[in-house]
Amino acid sequence: MIGLIDSTMLTLFIGIGGILVLATVIAAILGFAKRGQENSTLKNLNQRIAAWWAMALGLAITLLIGETAVIILFLGLSFLALREFLTIAPTHRSDHKTLVWLVYIIPVINYWFLWEHWYGAFAVLIPVYAFLFLPIRNALAGDTDNFLQRAAMIQWALMVCVYAISYIPAIMQLPVMMHNGREAAEGSALGGGGAEGALLMLFLVVVVQLSDVFQYVWGKTLGKHPVAPSVSPNKTWEGLIGGVLTATAIGAGLWWITPFVWWQAALLAFVSCLMGFFGGLVMSSIKRDRGVKDFGATIAGHGGIMDRLDSLSFSAPVFFHLVRFFFTT
Amino acid sequence: MKVMHLIKRGLSGLITTASGARISAEGTDGQAPDFPSQAIYFANHSSHLDFVTLWAIMPAELQPKVRPIAAADYWGSGIKQSVATGIFNAHLVHRYKDRPHTTIDARPTRQTDSGSSPKTSQLTGMTDILDAGDSLIIFPEGTRGPGDQVATFQAGLYRLAKHSPDVPVVPVTLKNLGRILPKGEAIPVPRLSQVIVHNPLFVGDDESQEDFLARARRVLADELATETEGETA
Numbered sequence: 140m141i142g143l144i145d146s147t148m149l150t151l152f153i154g155i156g157g158i159l160v161l162a163t164v165i166a167a168i169l170g171f172a173k174r175g176q177e178n179s180t181l182k183n184l185n186q187r188i189a190a191w192w193a194m195a196l197g198l199a200i201t202l203l204i205g206e207t208a209v210i211i212l213f214l215g216l217s218f219l220a221l222r223e224f225l226t227i228a229p230t231h232r233s234d235h236k237t238l239v240w241l242v243y244i245i246p247v248i249n250y251w252f253l254w255e256h257w258y259g260a261f262a263v264l265i266p267v268y269a270f271l272f273l274p275i276r277n278a279l280a281g282d283t284d285n286f287l288q289r290a291a292m293i294q295w296a297l298m299v300c301v302y303a304i305s306y307i308p309a310i311m312q313l314p315v316m317m318h319n320g321r322e323a324a325e326g327s328a329l330g331g332g333g334a335e336g337a338l339l340m341l342f343l344v345v346v347v348q349l350s351d352v353f354q355y356v357w358g359k360t361l362g363k364h365p366v367a368p369s370v371s372p373n374k375t376w377e378g379l380i381g382g383v384l385t386a387t388a389i390g391a392g393l394w395w396i397t398p399f400v401w402w403q404a405a406l407l408a409f410v411s412c413l414m415g416f417f418g419g420l421v422m423s424s425i426k427r428d429r430g431v432k433d434f435g436a437t438i439a440g441h442g443g444i445m446d447r448l449d450s451l452s453f454s455a456p457v458f459f460h461l462v463r464f465f466f467t468t
Numbered sequence: 469m470k471v472m473h474l475i476k477r478g479l480s481g482l483i484t485t486a487s488g489a490r491i492s493a494e495g496t497d498g499q500a501p502d503f504p505s506q507a508i509y510f511a512n513h514s515s516h517l518d519f520v521t522l523w524a525i526m527p528a529e530l531q532p533k534v535r536p537i538a539a540a541d542y543w544g545s546g547i548k549q550s551v552a553t554g555i556f557n558a559h560l561v562h563r564y565k566d567r568p569h570t571t572i573d574a575r576p577t578r579q580t581d582s583g584s585s586p587k588t589s590q591l592t593g594m595t596d597i598l599d600a601g602d603s604l605i606i607f608p609e610g611t612r613g614p615g616d617q618v619a620t621f622q623a624g625l626y627r628l629a630k631h632s633p634d635v636p637v638v639p640v641t642l643k644n645l646g647r648i649l650p651k652g653e654a655i656p657v658p659r660l661s662q663v664i665v666h667n668p669l670f671v672g673d674d675e676s677q678e679d680f681l682a683r684a685r686r687v688l689a690d691e692l693a694t695e696t697e698g699e700t701a
Contacts, residue, residue, distance in 0.1 A: 222488060222658035232614065232650055238657040 142203040143311075145334035151341060151396055155195050162188050180359075190447045191348065198344070202337050206311055206330045207254065209337075213308045214250040216444060218242070220300035223443040227429040228292050233282035237273055241293055245269045246301045253305055256312055256327045265302040270294050299422075299452050300445070306455035310343060311336035313459065316467035317398060324467075338396045339462075342404075343411055346390040347454050350412035351419070354382025371423040374416070383412040398466070407461060411454040418453025422446075476531065479555065483524035487517055487648060488660035491525050494667055494691075501665035503527055506603050507638045508628055509534075512688045513607035514615035514646025517656070521645060522605050523556050525663055535559045535597050536605040559597060561590045563610065591627055598632045608684070615646025618689045621681040629671040629680065636668030639684060641691035664691055 144152075166184050173181060201208035221242055230238065245265065252261035274290040311332040315324040324331075332339075358378025366374050390408020394401040422445060426432065433446050445452075484491070493501035503526065511518060519536040526534050536552075540560040543552040552558040594604055606628070608621035629637050644661040666687050671680050 218658070222660060225657060226488070226644065226660040230647075232647075235650060235653050235657060239655050242657055243655070 140334060142205050143209075143330065143332075143334050143337040144199075144202050147396055148202070148334055148338055148341070151338070151345075152195070152199055155345065159188070159192055159195060162191075187352075187447075194344070194348070194447070198341070206308075206332070209308050209311065209340075210250055210254050213304060214246060216448065217246050217250075217301045217304050219444045220304060220448060221246070221296060223445050224296045224300050227426070227431055228296060229429075230292065231282055231284065231289060233280045234277060234289055234293065236280060237276045237293060240276060241273065241297055245297060249301055249305055253309055254329065256315070256324065256329070256331070258309075258312070258316075258321070258325060261305075261309070265297055269297055273297070303452035303456050304448060306459045307340060307344070307451060310340040310455065310459055310462075313339055313462050313467070314398065316463060320468050321463075335398065339398070342390070342393055342397050342408075343455060343458050344451065346386050346393070346408045347411050347415040347450050349389055350382050350386035350415050351450050352382075353385040354378040354416065357381030357385070367420060370420060370427060374420060374423070379416055383409065383416065386412045407458060410461065411458050414454040414457050415450030418450045421453070422449035473528075476555070477528060480524040480526075480528075480531070483517075483520055486656075486658075487521050487645060488658070489521055489525065489663050490660065491663045491665070493665055503530055503665075504636050504638070504668065505530065506533075506598075506601055507636045507668065508598070508625070508632070509603065509605045509638045509640055510608050510625055510684065511605070511640040511642050512615075512618050512692065513609045513612050514642070514651065515612060515649045517645045517649050517661075518607065518612075518642055519558070519605055520556065521642065521661070521663065522640060530603070532557065533601070534603045534605060537561055537594065537607070539563045559593055559604075561593060591624060591631075594624070594628055595631045598628065598635060604628065608681070612646070612651040615644075615650065616692060618685055618692065621685050623677055623681070625684060626671065626677045626680050629669075633671060636670065637684065638668050639666040639687040640664065641666065641688050643692065666691070 166181070166188055169181055170185070197212055198209070201212045225238065225242075249261065249264055249269075252264055273293050277286070277290055277293070312324060312327075313332065314335040315327050315331045319327070354374070355378065357380075358373060358375045361377040361381065362373070362375030364376045365372050366376055366379060387405055387409040390411075391401050391405035393408075394404040397404050399407065433443050483489075490498060491501065492498045509522060511522060519538060523531065523534065523536055534557065536556055536558045538552050538556075538558040538560055540562045543549060543558065544560050549560070553560065594606075597604060606625060608625040609619040610622045611619075613619050625637070629635075641664040642661070643664070644659050647657070648659050648661060649656040669684060669687070675683075
């Protein structure tokens with residue numbers, strides 16, 4: 140075992156690498172067949188494949204180094220997600236000093252508690268302390284115009300971009316709670332979750348990302364009835380059902396990388412994929428409200444970080460707490 | 469010199485990455501703009517990041533020949549002066565507000581400087597730069613504004629355009645930089661920004677000062693009005 144990577148994970152990564160190579164080759168063949176044409180579907184496909192390569196490589200390299208590296212990776216992703224969120228969020232000039240806390244201080248403390256394996260502090264820092272402190276700081280700035288909207292917007296940015304995303308690396312600690320109990324896990328040694336914890340995190344990431352892919356594929360091929368037409372015409376019942384069921388089946392098939400039996404893995408995958416779908420729906424509503432297509436619309440040719448992490452940010456906290464509730468004592 | 473060049477390239481990359489700047493030519497979706505060998509660049513002004521970002525997006529071969537104009541009352545002393553003139557090649561000028569304070573200045577209007585004529589001595593330095601074949605970056609509003617509006621232009625832009633009628637006057641719209649680092653704040657908040665380089669303007673033979681300044685200002689004001697990403701108040 141090197142870092143957090145054992146032979147099971149190596150097998151998983153070889154599988155992921157194989158799928159990505161296949162996807163890249165297919166996209167290249169499609170690009171060659173349609174050369175010279177402007178094709179938004181193909182452009183989107185290439186963006187997604189590039190994002191998965193980055194995700195897979197980022198996770199593989201950081202897992203090789205250890206838990207600290209993974210946590211720093213997600214701190215960086217939270218920062219980039221906040222930047223995209225604040226670009227489209229109509230905050231006021233008077234919110235600036237509150238935003239400095241939001242961006243530079245609270246996320247660092249949040250990920251520090253995570254790094255300390257200090258679950259009790261990690262779980263309440265943002266929903267209790269930060270959510271009360273930020274409106275206080277904003278009220279002290281004295282601008283009452285649209286105060287409630289601004290306070291809500293700032294808390295929501297923190298909730299989605301920092302708190303929810305930080306639950307992805309938090310999953311790595313779950314095996315410590317499963318084997319030694321919740322109390323013993325508080326302040327336990329870094330990397331204590333070992334390869335088992337890292338595999339649990341990868342289980343969620345792989346299943347939810349594949350759910351996105353299969354929702355897209357089923358939606359493109361069979362999709363006719365939109366779930367919420369005014370939010371996104373591309374999210375159809377056919378895509379939702381086909382995608383979630385396919386990914387749930389894959390999740391059940393991946394039981395061997397988790398501490399669960401096959402039906403437990405299937406149920407957790409099912410709930411995670413459903414949450415992932417709703418995450419995409421909520422983020423689409425925000426984008427539609429703000430009149431942008433992608434969170435990274437200001438960077439040519441790229442979707443944003445939040446466009447790729449929306450589903451994970453909604454599924455990770457629920458996955459974490461379901462496992463913690465049912466499988467740890 | 470080679471080391472300094474590398475430092476400047478690295479700094480340029482750092483600045484455009486940090487400001488999340490997407491640079492595009494007018495009317496295109498991310499297509500790189502053309503930078504003429506000599507130009508008078510002017511832009512809307514809402515942040516200290518404005519001149520730094522404009523400097524950073526210049527192509528390597530043109531960068532040493534581009535002179536941002538900065539206010540001596542802010543940038544003209546201590547370490548700020550070393551940074552402005554040593555790294556960014558800035559030309560410092562004394563601002564109109566250096567004159568004795570009058571009651572007019574106290575009026576609650578954003579246009580205290582409107583229609584003011586810069587002192588001739590301010591312009592001499594700039595016309596010398598143009599005569600030497602170098603480019604200028606100027607902010608004709610004269611001071612930093614709230615970011616979503618463009619204040620009335622001062623006359624200097626017109627005088628410079630008249631002085632060198634063959635040098636293209638290039639409008640540049642800067643979006644969101646004022647939200648990253650607004651006036652009066654010391655710590656920037658990360659946001660993605662946009663730099664739009666417009667088609668060059670030339671002053672007409674019989675075009676009046678007012679007409680030219682209004683025409684130049686409208687390019688920036690119209691572009692800012694198309695903004696969809698967030699708003700400031």
